[in-house]
Amino acid sequence: MMDVAQLADWLSRTSLSVAIQSHEWIIPTIQSLHIAAIGVVMASIFMIDLRVLGLAGRDQSLLETTGRFGPWLSGALCVLLTTGVFMIIGEPSRELLAFSFWLKMLLIAIGTLIASIFQIALKRNEHYWEKSLSRGTVKSLAIVTFLIWVAIVILGRLIAYDHVWGSWSLSPKA
Amino acid sequence: MSVVDVLSSVEGSYVAGRIRDSLYLFPLIESLHVLGLTMVFGTIAIIDLRLLGIASTKRSFRRVASDVLKWTWAAFALAVTTGSLMFITNAGVYYHNFYFRSKMVLLVFAGMNMLIFELTAARSVHQWDNEAKAPPAGRAAAVLSLVLWITIIFLGRWIGFTTTGRPDLKNQPADDINIENLFPK
Numbered sequence: 001m002m003d004v005a006q007l008a009d010w011l012s013r014t015s016l017s018v019a020i021q022s023h024e025w026i027i028p029t030i031q032s033l034h035i036a037a038i039g040v041v042m043a044s045i046f047m048i049d050l051r052v053l054g055l056a057g058r059d060q061s062l063l064e065t066t067g068r069f070g071p072w073l074s075g076a077l078c079v080l081l082t083t084g085v086f087m088i089i090g091e092p093s094r095e096l097l098a099f100s101f102w103l104k105m106l107l108i109a110i111g112t113l114i115a116s117i118f119q120i121a122l123k124r125n126e127h128y129w130e131k132s133l134s135r136g137t138v139k140s141l142a143i144v145t146f147l148i149w150v151a152i153v154i155l156g157r158l159i160a161y162d163h164v165w166g167s168w169s170l171s172p173k174a
Numbered sequence: 175m176s177v178v179d180v181l182s183s184v185e186g187s188y189v190a191g192r193i194r195d196s197l198y199l200f201p202l203i204e205s206l207h208v209l210g211l212t213m214v215f216g217t218i219a220i221i222d223l224r225l226l227g228i229a230s231t232k233r234s235f236r237r238v239a240s241d242v243l244k245w246t247w248a249a250f251a252l253a254v255t256t257g258s259l260m261f262i263t264n265a266g267v268y269y270h271n272f273y274f275r276s277k278m279v280l281l282v283f284a285g286m287n288m289l290i291f292e293l294t295a296a297r298s299v300h301q302w303d304n305e306a307k308a309p310p311a312g313r314a315a316a317v318l319s320l321v322l323w324i325t326i327i328f329l330g331r332w333i334g335f336t337t338t339g340r341p342d343l344k345n346q347p348a349d350d351i352n353i354e355n356l357f358p359k
Contacts, residue, residue: 028335032328035212039327042209043216046245056241060233068230153212154205161201 004170008092020090027090034083038153040076044069045115045149052133052142062133063126066119073115097170098162104155111148114141181265190262200263203256210253211330215323217246225316227307234303267337274337277329284322291315 002010011017020026050056051065060068088095095101122129132138162169184190193199223229224238261268268274295312302309308316 024335028331029328032324032331035208035327035331036215036324038208039212039215040219041216042212043220046213046216047220047241050241057233057237059237064232068232072229150209153209154202157205157208158201164198164201 004096005093008096011089011092011096014089017089017092020086027087030083030086030090034080034087034156037076037079037083038156040072041080042149042153044073044076045146048073049142049146053139054133061126062130063122066122070119077112093171095159097172098159099165099168099170100155100158100162104152104159107148107152107155111145111152114145114148177269178266181269184262185265187262189259190265193259193263200260203259207253207256207260210249210251210256211327213249214246214253215327217242217249218319218323221246222316222320225308225312227305227313231306235308236299236303264337268333271333271337273329273332277326277333280322280326280329284319284326287315287318287322 012021047056048065048069051058051060051062057065129138158164162171193203220230220242221239224231224233224235230238291312295309295315298309302312307313
């Protein structure tokens, strides 16, 4: 069995990783594209959540609102996945040995699951969900969802500073 | 008082010292900066894409803008606050950094672009509010805005890779980082 440090070591010696490492401009470029795509994801989720909370776009139905932002959200998530994979290949130990990275991956799985379930449920029974908006549970879910994505953004930047987690960080101590 | 005096006095301020001395404050402030700037970019993109007739075309421009703009300003306030806090920790270095200077210039351009839009195309908004696309002047402002803000994101990232005292600029694997070197004395 290969452990995560060995995986990182192996990845760092692949030709793609070596190619990324040998050009200084590649990593900052990928990171910048990653951040721009995060902007699209954050704004899309924020606008859908504001609609759920009744704070924006009340003249459009919930389904119209998710129809407006859903494609941008999933498109940007694909960009994030792609640029994210290149960042892992380019700097495997920075990513794979960071506690922030794994916590971020967990929250992305939860955040994406909530968004997908909500989208499917909404398509099946639009009327029910539109009526449930006045309920506290649905509103709390919108707030929690947004906070999960806020945490994902913060953890993403904290990957560069994994020392903040002390002994939880997998990176070897200096 | 010269610029150098101002820079060294903000760098020597109590707040700047507290941030430099902490292992946690700079990473936290920088994370909040990313949160603020992603919200600024994302919400501005909603408006720009509406002007271009690419997204949200079934809602009037004014409705889209009024839903979004107040949050853009709130996010911008967060980005400016956290950005200033990062700046004062190493003011002299940031001030002389090419990418920092370029970013500040482009932020001014983005502001001017918005102002010109408000004074021209937005004046006749009642005529095109419900149209899928804004008139050419509005579309030009939207393209310029998207280009400027994406460039600002790139410049911001480049500041991190070209200033000293930051962990991810040294192009070395995380396990070689010596904590002592991360924070300027």
